[in-house]
Amino acid sequence: MATITFWTDQKTKDELGLLAKKLDRKQSFLLNWALQQLLKTNGHNLDSVSSDEPIEQKGPRRKVTASLKPTEFVSVASMAAAQVMTPSTWVANLIKARIKKGQQLNSEELAALKESTRQLQALGRNINQLVRVTNIEWREAERLKREHLKLLARDIKAHTDKVSAMLKGNLERWTEEI
Numbered sequence: 001m002a003t004i005t006f007w008t009d010q011k012t013k014d015e016l017g018l019l020a021k022k023l024d025r026k027q028s029f030l031l032n033w034a035l036q037q038l039l040k041t042n043g044h045n046l047d048s049v050s051s052d053e054p055i056e057q058k059g060p061r062r063k064v065t066a067s068l069k070p071t072e073f074v075s076v077a078s079m080a081a082a083q084v085m086t087p088s089t090w091v092a093n094l095i096k097a098r099i100k101k102g103q104q105l106n107s108e109e110l111a112a113l114k115e116s117t118r119q120l121q122a123l124g125r126n127i128n129q130l131v132r133v134t135n136i137e138w139r140e141a142e143r144l145k146r147e148h149l150k151l152l153a154r155d156i157k158a159h160t161d162k163v164s165a166m167l168k169g170n171l172e173r174w175t176e177e178i
Contacts, residue, residue, distance in 0.1 A: 002073030007063025031066040116163045
């Protein structure tokens with residue numbers, strides 16, 4: 001069996017302990033069951049799913065540990081590696097994507113989005129400088145406007161196309177796996 005570790009608050013951990021005791025099961029069994037059910041309902045063929053019995057979940061999660069069979073862990077690890085994530089991060093993002101019905105950015109995508117925001121802010125500052133110059137040098141305003149606005153429009157379009165493509169790919173990836 002393989003191990004995945006993630007965080008939860010103390011209350012959730014205590015509640016899981018009470019539920020495990022009530023059902024006469026180990027906490028790891030309940031977490032493994034929940035993860036298997038999530039994977040099964042999202043098209044992953046797992047022959048080890050224990051039962052279809054519903055399990056009630058209480059409170060927000062921060063850290064949870066689940067044990068998987070080696071073949072299950074290999075599947076999770078390969079999907080995580082394809083997105084440049086650890087298996088724990090991938091599982092947490094899978095759950096968040098399922099709950100929020102949205103995308104989860106990996107570290108490279110988040111860095112690209114931050115860089116995008118920084119570049120768009122720089123373009124905004126450039127536009128403000130152009131406006132100031134055209135207010136001062138009104139004779140040159142028409143020439144400055146045409147040349148610089150064309151360059152800025154080209155840069156903005158290229159940049160927004162890049163960000164849009166990244167977000168579209170991310171959304172498609174998470175909706176395929178959900």
